[in-house]
Amino acid sequence: xxxxxxxxxxxxxxxxxxxxxxxxxxxxxxxxxxxxxxxxxxxxxxxxxxxxxxxxxxxxxxxxxxxxxxxxxxxxxxxxxxxxxxxxxxxxxxxxxxxxxxxxxxxxxxxxxxxxxxxxxxxxxxxxxxxxxxxxxxxxxxxxxxxxxxxxxxxxxxxxxxxxxxxxxxxxxxxxxxxxxxxxxxxxxxxxxxxxxxxxxxxxxxxxxxxxxxxxxxxxxxxxxxxxxxxxxxxxxxxxxxxxxxxxxxxxxxxxxxxxxxxxxxxxxxxxxxxxxxxxxxxxxxxxxxxxx
Numbered sequence: 001x002x003x004x005x006x007x008x009x010x011x012x013x014x015x016x017x018x019x020x021x022x023x024x025x026x027x028x029x030x031x032x033x034x035x036x037x038x039x040x041x042x043x044x045x046x047x048x049x050x051x052x053x054x055x056x057x058x059x060x061x062x063x064x065x066x067x068x069x070x071x072x073x074x075x076x077x078x079x080x081x082x083x084x085x086x087x088x089x090x091x092x093x094x095x096x097x098x099x100x101x102x103x104x105x106x107x108x109x110x111x112x113x114x115x116x117x118x119x120x121x122x123x124x125x126x127x128x129x130x131x132x133x134x135x136x137x138x139x140x141x142x143x144x145x146x147x148x149x150x151x152x153x154x155x156x157x158x159x160x161x162x163x164x165x166x167x168x169x170x171x172x173x174x175x176x177x178x179x180x181x182x183x184x185x186x187x188x189x190x191x192x193x194x195x196x197x198x199x200x201x202x203x204x205x206x207x208x209x210x211x212x213x214x215x216x217x218x219x220x221x222x223x224x225x226x227x228x229x230x231x232x233x234x235x236x237x238x239x240x241x242x243x244x245x246x247x248x249x250x251x252x253x254x255x256x257x258x259x260x261x262x263x264x265x266x267x268x269x270x271x272x273x274x275x276x277x278x279x280x281x282x283x284x285x286x287x288x289x290x291x292x293x
Contacts, residue, residue, distance in 0.1 A: 001149060001152065001153065001156070001238075001239060001240075001241065002152040002153075002155065002156050002238050002240075002244055002245075002248075002292050002293070003145070003148040003149050003151075003152040003243070003292070003293040004148045004149075004151035004152045004155060004291050004292065004293070005026055005027065005028045005029065005059055005060035005061075005148065005245075005291050005292070005293050006026060006027055006028065006148065006151060006291055007024075007025075007026045007144040007145070007147040007148040007151070008023075008024065008025050008026070008143075008144060008147060009023075009024045009139075009140040009141060009142070009143030009144030009145070009146075009147065010022065010023050010024070010140055010143065011135075011136040011137065011138070011139030011140035011141075011142075011143065012136060012139075013132050013135050013136040013139070015132055016128075017070060017071045018068065018069070018070050018071070018129065018132060019068070019069045019071070020066065020067070020068050020069075020129075020132045020133050020135075020136040021066070021067050021069075021136065022064065022065070022066045022067075022133070022136045022137045022139070022140040023064070023065045023066075023140060024062065024063070024064055024137075024140045024141055024143075024144045025062075025063045025144075026057070026060045026061065026062050026063070026144060026148065027060065027061050028060065028061065028290055028291050029059060029060050029061035030059070031059060032053075032054065032057060032058060032059055032060060032062070033060075033061045033062065034049075034050045034053050034054075034062045034064065035061075035062070035063050035064070036049055036050070036064045036065075036066070037063075037064065037065040037066070038066050039066065039067065039068045041068065041126070041129060042066070042068070042126070042129060042130060042133055045130055045133070048130075048134075049064060049066075049137065052134070052137060052138070052141070053141065056141045056142075056144075056145055057141075057145070057148075057293065058243035058293055059243060059245060059293045060293060064137070064140075066133060066136070066137065068129065068132075068133070078117050078118065079117070079118055080116070080117060080118075081115055081116055081117070081118050084113065084115040084116050085110055085116045088110055088113050088115075088116065089105055089110060092105045092109060092110075093105055148293065151291075152292065152293070155288055155291065155292065156238050158288060159234075159238060159285060159288060159289075160235065160238065162281045162284060162285050163231050163234055163235060163285070165281055166227075166231065166255070166278050166281050166282070167228065167231050169274050169277060169278050170224050170227050170228060170231075170278070172274060173220065173224065173262060173266070173271050173274050173275070174220065174221060174224040176266075176268065176270055176271055176274075177219065177220045177221070177224075177266055177268075177271065178221075180266075180268060180271075219265075220261075220262045220265050220266055220271075223258045223261050223262045223265070224262070226254075226258055227255060227258045227259070227262075230251050230254050230255045230258065231255070233251055234248060234251045234252075234255075237251070243293045244292065244293075245289060245292040245293050248289050248292060249286070249289050252282055252285055252286050252289065255278075255282055256279065256282050259275050259278045259279055259282065260275075262275055263275035
């Protein structure tokens with residue numbers, strides 16, 4: 001079953017005074033593009049987030065926003081870098097003496113250096129927090145995937161209807177082409193006889209050969225058979241569980257190629273009109289496919 005590339009999902013998990021919320025928004029894209037907005041405490045998990053997204057989606061521009069809130073807790077995801085603090089204190093003391101400043105080095109001075117207080121990335125709290133984020137993100141991604149499948153189902157109905165319209169038109173073209181061949185044969189024979197005063201000089205075998213070659217040029221049976229084959233594979237791809245967007249686009253290109261050939265070979269205003277209708281449907285299908293995963 002095909003999926004759209006447009007979707008939205010939200011997940012939220014609360015545990016041990018910590019609440020994690022995740023929002024996922026997806027739109028059209030030729031490839032899979034993932035952008036994230038993460039809290040500092042899990043900034044190093046960006047690759048893990050992207051890998052998780054890849055297990056869910058094959059195409060689309062994916063925007064992910066995650067927030068983490070701690071309630072009623074004294075836990076702070078920071079730690080003191082004692083070595084950095086001592087080094088900065090020593091450096092400032094040296095500077096104070098060099099420029100003859102009497103002011104003492106205070107805590108405020110040291111806190112101006114971001115290395116003194118570090119984010120505690122690798123403590124056990126990080127693993128616990130990441131576990132909550134993982135569960136939350138899975139919920140948001142699953143909700144997004146569900147929305148994409150529902151929209152894909154609606155797109156599928158429209159695509160099936162358009163392919164069926166094209167199939168009916170192909171049947172009409174093939175019937176018109178078969179009826180037209182004997183008509184063209186008779187018309188050419190009559191025209192040739194009008195041009196020749198002495199009918200006895202006509203080489204009947206050569207005439208039959210030329211008429212057969214002309215009839216073959218008008219015959220679009222082969223193109224119609226290939227077109228039906230493309231339609232069949234298109235409808236099968238719509239029901240495939242795997243992402244089918246690229247395959248469907250390829251089949252539409254082949255359908256358009258057959259339509260052009262039919263229009264060129266048929267040499268008929270009526271058939272040309274039907275071919276224009278087919279190409280209009282193919283263009284609408286191509287527009288819809290821009291949003292198929």
